[in-house]
Amino acid sequence: MEIKGRIIKSVGGIYEVETADGNYQCKARGIFRSKGISPYTGDFVRIRAEDNAEPIIEEIFERKNELIRPPMANLDIVLLVISACEPYPNAYVIDKLIAVFESKGIETVPVFTKQDKSDSGELISVYESLGYRCFRVDNTTGQGSDEIKEYINGKTVALIGNSGVGKSSLINCIFPELARATGEISKKLGRGRHTTREVTLYRFGDGYIADTPGFSTVEVNRYIDIPKEDLRYCFREFEGVECRFADCVHLKEAGCGVREKLGAGEIAKSRYESYERMYAEIMASQKY
Numbered sequence: 001m002e003i004k005g006r007i008i009k010s011v012g013g014i015y016e017v018e019t020a021d022g023n024y025q026c027k028a029r030g031i032f033r034s035k036g037i038s039p040y041t042g043d044f045v046r047i048r049a050e051d052n053a054e055p056i057i058e059e060i061f062e063r064k065n066e067l068i069r070p071p072m073a074n075l076d077i078v079l080l081v082i083s084a085c086e087p088y089p090n091a092y093v094i095d096k097l098i099a100v101f102e103s104k105g106i107e108t109v110p111v112f113t114k115q116d117k118s119d120s121g122e123l124i125s126v127y128e129s130l131g132y133r134c135f136r137v138d139n140t141t142g143q144g145s146d147e148i149k150e151y152i153n154g155k156t157v158a159l160i161g162n163s164g165v166g167k168s169s170l171i172n173c174i175f176p177e178l179a180r181a182t183g184e185i186s187k188k189l190g191r192g193r194h195t196t197r198e199v200t201l202y203r204f205g206d207g208y209i210a211d212t213p214g215f216s217t218v219e220v221n222r223y224i225d226i227p228k229e230d231l232r233y234c235f236r237e238f239e240g241v242e243c244r245f246a247d248c249v250h251l252k253e254a255g256c257g258v259r260e261k262l263g264a265g266e267i268a269k270s271r272y273e274s275y276e277r278m279y280a281e282i283m284a285s286q287k288y
Contacts, residue, residue, distance in 0.1 A: 007043045008201040026055040040073040041199040065104040070199045077107045081161030084114045095274035099234035103226045111135045113166040126268045130236045139166055145173035154206040228282045237267050
């Protein structure tokens with residue numbers, strides 16, 4: 001019997017597939033491994049389930065997008081969770097992740113947590129000015145979580161952010177029934193324990209929400225896989241800016257409209273510095 005479904009959990013080569021007939025614990029065909037393909041949480045698949053035989057994933061349908069770390073596919077929205085303190089926000093890490101999601105065609109929604117401890121107003125204004133829908137959340141009262149729940153209803157959503165920013169606390173505010181260990185902050189390290197150990201999709205209404213493993217600031221370097229010539233298209237404030245040369249990469253070229261806007265204060269300095277740094281990192285990686 002062949003059934004269509006969606007992978008909602010992946011642990012150690014076992015994939016839980018949700019179907020209209022119930023959930024199946026499946027393994028993937030060996031041919032995927034030989035082709036260098038790995039099933040991801042969020043994949044739409046076709047499985048074969050026979051009596052007295054282990055269900056097998058026979059086909060992975062085309063993905064509209066994918067993330068390698070964490071391994072997820074077919075996302076509509078990424079809730080990029082950013083804490084006001086402990087750990088303090090790192091503009092470069094934020095911009096780097098946003099650029100990656102822009103390159104994948106995934107809507108990024110910055111969520112600023114721990115607003116009961118510190119205010120992120122200045123940083124929020126930078127991203128709101130670029131058209132990003134931002135939310136503030138009070139981790140103590142949960143204020144702001146209802147607005148997020150309404151915004152993401154019917155979508156496939158991932159919560160992504162540095163360890164300790166409050167992803168698990170946020171998911172508990174939005175869906176109290178999905179109890180997760182929240183973890184204590186390690187003041188010595190300035191980040192939280194990795195309390196979420198796998199990527200799992202949870203049903204909510206007509207959509208799904210995923211809590212993903214946290215990462216350190218160092219680990220974020222593994223995210224970037226954007227060709228240098230495409231990086232400029234991942235920064236919204238560069239769109240529609242006219243430069244003297246069509247292939248301008250907005251660094252030292254004469255007649256660069258982006259640098260002119262930067263000098264006029266129309267582009268945030270922190271964002272441009274993130275672009276410069278990312279471009280340099282991409283160039284350095286291509287030398288090896």
